[in-house]
């Protein structure tokens with residue numbers, strides 16, 4: 508058995524708790540902006556950055572006036588210091604009600620959970636208990652989405668089985684036409700292009716300046732994409748013992764005419780979910796450089812495949828060197844698996 512951290516997300520129920528949460532989110536923004544201002548001042552006067560510890564000391568005692576738990580204050584200070592380290596900036600963006608979505612972090616010990624109810628600072632908030640919670644809550648947060656709905660996110664330490672459920676070694680090629688091609692499965696996983704499907708409705712709502720409708724359509728697209736990604740990656744992780752994924756990046760492709768398809772494919776989300784589910788099930792996960800994977804023949808390793816942008820439409824090709832017939836995506840996923848096996852020294856070759 509091994510330990511891993513999983514996040515459980517539940518939608519909050521009460522329409523009445525919205526106002527209360529908005530007020531708490533305002534208080535959190537105040538703390539964040541105070542951290543921002545005071546660390547800028549410290550930098551200007553003494554040329555030194557304030558650590559999370561310094562910020563927590565400076566915020567001491569403010570919790571009572573703002574109606575926040577002391578742990579919430581320290582979580583905000585820690586998150587501020589972490590973000591600042593990541594961004595390498597003297598000052599971060601201000602948080603305001605218009606600019607940022609509501610966010611109230613907390614530690615596991617400031618809340619009480621009872622079937623479908625969470626108590627924080629003497630206030631009970633109800634949520635839809637869509638699945639049972641596993642493990643003990645370490646940290647969490649209340650967060651808001653663009654449509655104004657509130658959620659509670661609970662990060663739990665969960666004991667996971669160290670042995671994977673499946674035995675397959677899977678190379679995965681991420682693509683545009685077929686989102687996921689697995690080396691152990693002849694048919695790729697594919698779904699329709701969601702951006703294109705909702706394009707007309709979105710355009711109409713945008714031209715009519717119906718902001719609420721625009722947000723709702725965007726949320727629908729995002730939810731459908733996420734749901735599909737979750738279902739597919741679970742299927743893959745359950746039958747795998749090794750997962751190798753190509754490191755294809757959307758940054759360069761997003762400047763070409765394929766931009767819409769690239770954004771719709773959501774490669775980053777798929778990779779994140781695969782890695783997360785692999786760690787949950789004790790599956791080995793690695794990312795490899797996928798350069799040349801679609802032009803190399805997986806049988807004889809000669810570069811005889813169709814190359815260049817014009818060859819993207821070629822789905823099936825025959826190797827001129829060894830004569831084997833290849834499906835474009837399946838061949839690429841087999842190459843990715845081979846590269847992954849070569850880079851991971853601990854795995855014995857059995858194929």
Ligand SMILES: [Zn+2]
Nearest residue numbers: 804807826829
């Ligand atoms: Zn060949």
